[in-house]
Amino acid sequence: MLKPIWRTTSLSMHTNFRIVKSNVLSVFLYGSECWKTTATIERKLEVFQNKCLRRIMKVFWPNMITNMELRERAGANSIAETIALRRWRWLGHVCRMPPDSLPRVALRWTPQGKRNRGRPKETWRRTVERELKNRGLTLQTAPATAADRPKWRSLAVASSTRRRRED
Incomplete structure (x- = not known):
């Protein structure tokens, strides 16, 4: 159209x-x-x-x-760069929320039980953990880093420029 x-x-x-x-x-x-x-x-x-x-x-x-x-x-x-930047900004927003807020609780929540056999499914959480690991962070250390907004933004910008050089 x-x-x-x-x-x-x-x-x-x-x-x-x-x-x-x-x-x-x-x-x-x-x-x-x-x-x-x-x-x-x-x-x-x-x-x-x-x-x-x-x-x-x-x-x-x-x-x-x-x-x-x-x-x-x-x-x-x-597009991959844009999505990663949006995800990074959202993660920073969630990490700055109070610890008892629903999005922050959902970020830490792990369902009970076992997954089916086979290759592990790609999830949002695994994607975020992989991106955090690339920046030298974990889900536990991310909230402290996200509290410092300029540092959080600089990590996002550094990641996008690194990705451009790899392409």
Whole structure:
């Protein structure tokens, strides 16, 4: 349904990028801070973003450019980076809540019983624990770090720049 908007010549490319960022991605990523992220989910999200950017920039089959170059030209972050940043901000918010608040209790809660056989399922909590471990933190030390907002933000920014260099 967005094809007519991307194809119109009355809107500049910059305006189309702003439409994508403000309308499309905000709706597309609604609640993404609570998603578990697997490689399959991230790949599907990246495909959607790249498809939108290629249509806006009119980059079609004979004109081959890499996805990273496409994002650089558009001035867009990768979807995985955006989701990780949103998750990090939400985690900081939850860690700063009082210890008896429901989201903070849910963060520490472990259900009783045993899981089924097989490979462990990817969960939001495991995703967060992996990201915390990459930053040298644990779920127990995160609330003390989150209380210092500038330090928490700097960890988020450092992580996103590190991820860009790895791509």
